[in-house]
Amino acid sequence: MTDRKKRLPAARLVMIAALFGLIAGAAAVYVRESGSGNGAAAEIAAADACLMAKDKVAAITPFLKGQVAAMAPVAIPRPLTGLTFKDKDGKDLTLDDFAGKTVLLNLWATWCVPCREEMPALNALQTVEGSERFEVVAVNIDIGDDDKPKRFLTETGVHELAYYRDASMGVFNALKKEGLAFGLPVTLLMDDRGCLISSMNGPAAWDSDDARGLIRAAVNRQ
Incomplete structure (x- = not known):
């Protein structure tokens, strides 16, 4: 159950998120490095496949309210490469491992106060909406060992989220290079083809009716 006494009021979360959104909107620059050979061909094929996700962007846009x-629909859906993190057993994962699933990817750290405040809400969203078709993938980017983030999750009763970790902060830096990350938390909505359809910097009340409506629209489960 969400511990609302330990969380910022929803209105304050929205104000913080809106501020982050303004900063991100003013600063965002979409930067891509072109590859070569088979890798470049694969990226082009993935990008072409994501063009079909424009319908999904249109479907979720009325729910970004x-x-x-503060969640912004993307102008051009696209795949994200170079995002590598680990599961609870230390196994390397990428977004390809979630193929067929709509994913709400969230980067957080224990030293980030807004992140700490929204983790119980993300846990509540996973509790209600989590299925073989949808998952909240919350990736901790604390530097060091697992003790601090695991202790935080235990103390705050966050038990429904699978444990994902990137102590190198490589996933954050990759998103920064893409013009998607300017601070924490960072949240991206990926469709079941692995295409980015919406993103934001800053926190949100993910246990709200608005959040559930957005996720149901993304999963096409109304």
Whole structure:
């Protein structure tokens, strides 16, 4: 159950998120490095496949309101490469490992106060909406060992989120290079083809009706 006494009021979360959104919108520059050979061909094929996700962007746009108004639809859906993190057993994962699943990718750290405040809400969203078709993938980017983030999750009762970790901060730096990350938390909505359809910098009330409506629209489960 969400411990609301330890969380910022939803209105304050929205104000913080809106501020992050303004900063991100002013600073965002889409930067891509072109590859070569088979790798470049694969990227082009993935990008072409994501063009079909424009319909999904259109479907979720009316739901980017209220508590999730700071989530911005992308102009051109695209795959994200170079995002590598680890599961609870230390196994390397990429977004390809979630193929067929709509993913709400969230980067957080224990030293980030807004991150700490929204983790119980993300846990609540996973509790209600999590399935073989949707998962909240919350990736901790604390430097060091697992003790601090695991202790935080235990103390705050966050038990429904699978444990994902990137102590190198490589996933954050990759998103920064893409013009998607300017601080924490960072949240991206990926469709079941692995295409980016919406993103935001800053926190949101993910246990709200607005958030659930957005996720149901993304999963096409109304």
